Amino acid sequence: MSNSNIETNQQQEFTITVYTENQIGILNRIAIIFSRRKINIESLNVSPSEIEHIHRFNILITETEEVVRKLARQIEKQVEVLKVYYNTNEDIIWQELALYKVPTDTIVEKVLVERLLRENGARAVVIRKDYTVFETTGHREETDKLIEVLQPFGLIEFVRSARVAIIKDSEGFNSKLREFERIEPGKEVIENEFLDKEKNVFTM
Secondary structure (H helix, E strand, O other), X not given: OOOOOXXXXXXXXXXXXXXXXXOOOHHHHHHHHHHHOOOOOOEEEEEEOOOOOEEEEEEEEEEOHHHHHHHHHHHHOXXXXXXXXXXEHHHEEEEXXXXXXXXXXXXXXXXXXXXXXXXXXXEEEEEOOOEEEEEEEEOHHHXXXXXXXXXXXOOOEEEEOXXXXXXXXXXXXXXXXXXXXXXXXXXXXXXXXXXXXXXXXXXX
């Protein structure tokens, strides 16, 4: 959980990390939890995790810590959800990728392209006669900066990815899951054996 000392009633950016089984419909059920509370998801990324067959959601919202804590608990109640964490921007390492399409003739004629790329940490990924596509990776203010630079040269198209984030002070969910798997099962399967012990099993 977040270690932030900021007041719980003050809105700020939170990244919610959700580990789930790869099941059809889980994305819709998680999204409904937010829509019912009229909470806007600013960024959503779903990808495989470091654990085979386990997916990882990175969800960015701006809310109070109290609201985020309740959301995390509600999401964890979903059957396919294994664990939920929430963190402030200070608690994570995060990036976003952006692509920019501009007319090749304009950019070549009016701009020293090499200097533009160097100053904005960008690179050309596609160069055609009619257009050139640049790529940059960074925080929101960094990708927004290149939009402003390229607008005067006829920015044709722009797209930015969802946030991807890694928690700074964490051994990862992988170690907890492996610890859980090492527990030898008894001769008889006990249904819902860990139902009242999930805090101990999946707490970091």
